[in-house]
Amino acid sequence: MSITIHSDSKYKQYENLLLEKDQIQKEANQYQGLYLHHFGEKIVTLYRLKVECIRLKKKISLFQFQINQNQGIDIHKINYILKHEMTSYNNYLEQLLNDVKNCKKLKYSSDCEIKRSKQLYRRLAKQIHPDVNPLTDKTPELMDLWNQITIAYQANDTKELSELDVLVQRILQDLHCYARSIDIPNIDEKILQLKEEIQEYIQNEPYTYKFIVMDEDKIYQKDIELKKEIQSYKDYQNKLNDVISKLLEDQEVFQTCQMN
Numbered sequence: 418m419s420i421t422i423h424s425d426s427k428y429k430q431y432e433n434l435l436l437e438k439d440q441i442q443k444e445a446n447q448y449q450g451l452y453l454h455h456f457g458e459k460i461v462t463l464y465r466l467k468v469e470c471i472r473l474k475k476k477i478s479l480f481q482f483q484i485n486q487n488q489g490i491d492i493h494k495i496n497y498i499l500k501h502e503m504t505s506y507n508n509y510l511e512q513l514l515n516d517v518k519n520c521k522k523l524k525y526s527s528d529c530e531i532k533r534s535k536q537l538y539r540r541l542a543k544q545i546h547p548d549v550n551p552l553t554d555k556t557p558e559l560m561d562l563w564n565q566i567t568i569a570y571q572a573n574d575t576k577e578l579s580e581l582d583v584l585v586q587r588i589l590q591d592l593h594c595y596a597r598s599i600d601i602p603n604i605d606e607k608i609l610q611l612k613e614e615i616q617e618y619i620q621n622e623p624y625t626y627k628f629i630v631m632d633e634d635k636i637y638q639k640d641i642e643l644k645k646e647i648q649s650y651k652d653y654q655n656k657l658n659d660v661i662s663k664l665l666e667d668q669e670v671f672q673t674c675q676m677n
Contacts, residue, residue: 449623457517466650526573
């Protein structure tokens with residue numbers, strides 16, 4: 418296969434923007450890991466309290482509905498309804514717990530490892546990034562290697578990246594694909610889209626966590642904020658439980674009066 422590398426400036430711009438986007442995504446994941454490392458346990462505690470308050474509010478609403486319908490409070494029916502209505506909240510809580518657990522296992526890389534992994538990744542991305550080389554999508558072996566490369570890059574695993582580099586070069590050699598001239602359809606539109614995506618990433622969480630996790634004062638302030646919010650929801654939870662106790666008490670009195 419006779420092919421030549423594109424030297425067009427727009428292609429180079431497109432290629433560099435793809436690499437920049439991947440780098441920003443990687444950094445965002447790292448900032449999120451650090452954020453959960455610092456605040457994960459408090460975030461989980463706070464979310465549990467928020468979910469419990471939602472459950473109690475729903476419970477109060479169901480109690481009041483049954484009372485207004487003169488049905489009497491059916492605890493078993495209400496608990497059955499709540500179990501189903503709270504499923505999505507509980508699923509997210511489980512996911513959050515897993516994220517916090519995984520962040521505790523994070524291996525922090527040296528500056529040398531980060532620099533080397535970036536070099537290896539950039540070289541490999543220029544060769545087989547699916548948005549740069551359409552052959553990757555058409556070749557299962559290359560796509561599988563690309564998926565492994567992205568995982569290794571996220572972990573700054575230079576050993577894995579070096580080994581994958583060897584495999585990539587061998588497959589490209591077998592495919593007689595040493596260089597490739599690639600026409601990117603609607604390249605101006607795609608360049609604009611990438612610029613917008615990059616701006617979206619850097620202006621939102623988890624990338625913006627960097628302004629907290631890289632500043633000791635802000636880490637301290639955030640810790641205080643979470644503690645205050647946790648206490649606030651604990652107080653709210655107690656108030657909701659008081660409302661439920663009063664409803665149950667009133668219902669019991671009402672039923673006693675009816676019997677008499």
